[in-house]
Amino acid sequence: MAKSRLNWTKEPWSDSELLECAMVVPETDDTATFTFRAPSGAWFDYQPGQFVTLDLPVPGGNVQRTYTISSSPSRPLSISVTVKAQATSIGTRWMLDHLKPGMKIKAYGPSGIFSSHRHPAKKHLFISAGSGITPMMSMTTWAWDSGEMPDIIFVHAARRPSEILLRKRLEGFADRVPGLKLRFTVEEPDPFQSWPGYQGRLSQIMLGLMAPDYLEREVFCCGPEPFMQAVREMLVSLGFDMAHYHQESFGAPVKSEADAPVIDDVVPDAGAGAEIAFSRSGKTVPCAETDTVLGVAKRSGLNIPSGCTFGLCGTCKVKKTAGEVHMVHNGGISDEDIAEGWILACCSNPLGKVTVEV
CATH class of the missing domain: 2.40.30.10 (Translation factors)
Incomplete structure (x- = not known):
């Protein structure tokens, strides 16, 4: 031997x-x-x-x-x-x-402190982008080697299918254990190759389709900070308990709890007062930060055309001329429109006093 x-x-x-x-x-x-x-x-x-x-x-x-x-x-x-x-x-x-x-x-x-060992759970949701896939690969391999059937939904975003790191290894795991479900989304397919998976920026709707029971899962997220911030905003707006959310930036991994950066995202507060001025109608209406511009308009007898009511169709796009809103949309508005002051009324929460052309 x-x-x-x-x-x-x-x-x-x-x-x-x-x-x-x-x-x-x-x-x-x-x-x-x-x-x-x-x-x-x-x-x-x-x-x-x-x-x-x-x-x-x-x-x-x-x-x-x-x-x-x-x-x-x-x-x-x-x-x-x-x-x-x-x-x-x-x-x-x-x-x-x-x-x-x-x-x-x-x-x-x-x-490092980013590990499923530190937050044991029966069901996991891994969300990553780019090379942020690497810690998820480590945790998934551990689950595979444990000899027990895992319950992992593995969501990964990449620019193209050919840029999904470690894809074949992950697919080899998933082919053998139905408890590991892979959900890939890409910005665009590779030339001359069909892509049967998801396409486009990860959104609330997409996340709900990928992991319908996301509220029951321990979430681990890794990727560029803008990506992780978008994931946090999605989860908060969907009512997820963020005590079960854990993240690691591949740009600056954290060595200890004391070194962990404070996440200071804008989260609308139900107890905080706000105000929306509808400039064309001449109405100014007090409300809470958790109200949407569309909801306040309807309660005030104003008509803003709307469709899906979750930031996808873009029907409720209106011009904001003053103030700030917190908007978590699902692709119904472009970055160019946002830069010019447009918002989707259905998914925009007023932060303080806001003026819109309605």
Whole structure:
């Protein structure tokens, strides 16, 4: 019987030991998975969803870059990170161009508080975009390896189907366990390839179709901050208990609870007073922040044409000439219209005094 090259020890790896690159697997353009092992044979002890910091010897001096671990501690003989280079990347670009099997680098960690281990639940909803998929991959692999049927709805947003990282591996899991449901949405399909999945920006309607029982699930979200803010706004407007929402930015992973940034989203307050001035009708009506412009108009005997009433059709678009509103729509208005002051009355909540042309 052939013996392993390494004699695995009973001790977990510590960051006093260099990591040896064991394998490099290309994923997409400018993206690859790097697998490391400990030359001493030490194993890796961490929680799925945590990150590691790599000390990279780039020209001009070493830089430290933090990457979420895309492998799972249920497979402890190695550790992997899946990295994507951006236009301004320095460390990641060096890894893609120069880091090869056999090379050794310094690493620190693992660290982080973003993990399903810290918030056990029977049902999970993972929501990610871009390389924010990596901690979800780690947590999903753990669930797969546990030997129990998972209950995970995995929602991921990407620019194109070809840019969905780790897609084949996830589909391999989902093909074997019906408790893992994959829901992908893309901005546009790849040329000359059909796309049977969702298309367009993730919205309330789309989320409701993907995960009808979202109110019952523990939610983990990772991606660019604008994406995560949009997800938070969707969930708040849908009545989700945000005590069951957890997030990690792939730009700045959090090491401890004390380091976690304060989420200071605008959330309409039922106890806060507001006022809507309908300039063409000459009416000014007091209301609460949780009222919609459409609802206040109807109660005041004013007619704003409307259709779907959840920000999709765009029928209730009106011009706002003063004040601020909190609007969570479902694609019924363009960014250009919003910049010019237009709002959808059905999903706009007044923040203080607002004037609209009605």
